[in-house]
Amino acid sequence: LRSVYVAAGVRGNPIVFLMTDSQIVNEHFLVYINGIITSGWIPDLFPKEDIDNILGSIANEAKSAGVPDTPESRINFFVSKVKKNLHVVLAFSPVGDTFRTRARRFPGLVNSTVIDPFQPWPRDALVSVAERFLKDVEMSVDESPDERAPVQLRHAKVAPGAHLVLQVPAGEQADQTDLLRLVDRLDVGLSTLRKTSQDVTELQKDLKITMEKVGEKKVATDKLIEQGRRKGRH
Numbered sequence: 001l002r003s004v005y006v007a008a009g010v011r012g013n014p015i016v017f018l019m020t021d022s023q024i025v026n027e028h029f030l031v032y033i034n035g036i037i038t039s040g041w042i043p044d045l046f047p048k049e050d051i052d053n054i055l056g057s058i059a060n061e062a063k064s065a066g067v068p069d070t071p072e073s074r075i076n077f078f079v080s081k082v083k084k085n086l087h088v089v090l091a092f093s094p095v096g097d098t099f100r101t102r103a104r105r106f107p108g109l110v111n112s113t114v115i116d117p118f119q120p121w122p123r124d125a126l127v128s129v130a131e132r133f134l135k136d137v138e139m140s141v142d143e144s145p146d147e148r149a150p151v152q153l154r155h156a157k158v159a160p161g162a163h164l165v166l167q168v169p170a171g172e173q174a175d176q177t178d179l180l181r182l183v184d185r186l187d188v189g190l191s192t193l194r195k196t197s198q199d200v201t202e203l204q205k206d207l208k209i210t211m212e213k214v215g216e217k218k219v220a221t222d223k224l225i226e227q228g229r230r231k232g233r234h
Helices: 002-009 029-038 048-057 059-064 071-085 098-105 123-134 144-152 160-167 170-233
Strands: 015-020 086-091
Touching: 002 015, 002 048, 002 071, 002 086, 015 029, 029 086, 048 059, 048 071, 059 071, 071 086, 098 170
Parallel strands: 015 086
Antiparallel strands: none
């Protein structure tokens, strides 16, 4: 994180910091992430010596921008550059209770981010992907099932996956099997994303209710404090 802050705040490099939930081996990581996305600053991230070096590195740039020559003003200028250049992307799955618990402990994960749930793919996108992967596969129509239908009094049905395998030469069936496995994974992924969208909606509702309760308790606490002050005066 120190190197990321230096690159974004000192050198002015645009940076995307991507983190998935599988990379969170310690919940303390989210303390830093919450600080980044809420205020742009992590207390005690840099030792004093590094802070002095950073402020010295941006001194001329800060002066050119009209920033007062004080440590506090330079730090604010440094943080503003970090906010401008550092973009945090969190790829979290809301399936289960883990994300719900983290959102309650670290409200910035919801309040200070733009949640972009993956919606079901439109039909045009699905067709485009299918055409891309099947463009080199020869798809022929076998009329023999219909020809045999009057004799057998029924149509012979073949599952789409099996039909694709039958259309591919023996030497290419291994590649086709991999393709079908990818298609299955895509189908499972789409189902998970649909459930994810529903879970995020429920989470937002729960958070709204929780914030309302917090507001009510705050009002009640303020009243008790005011009553205590009045009694103390008497």
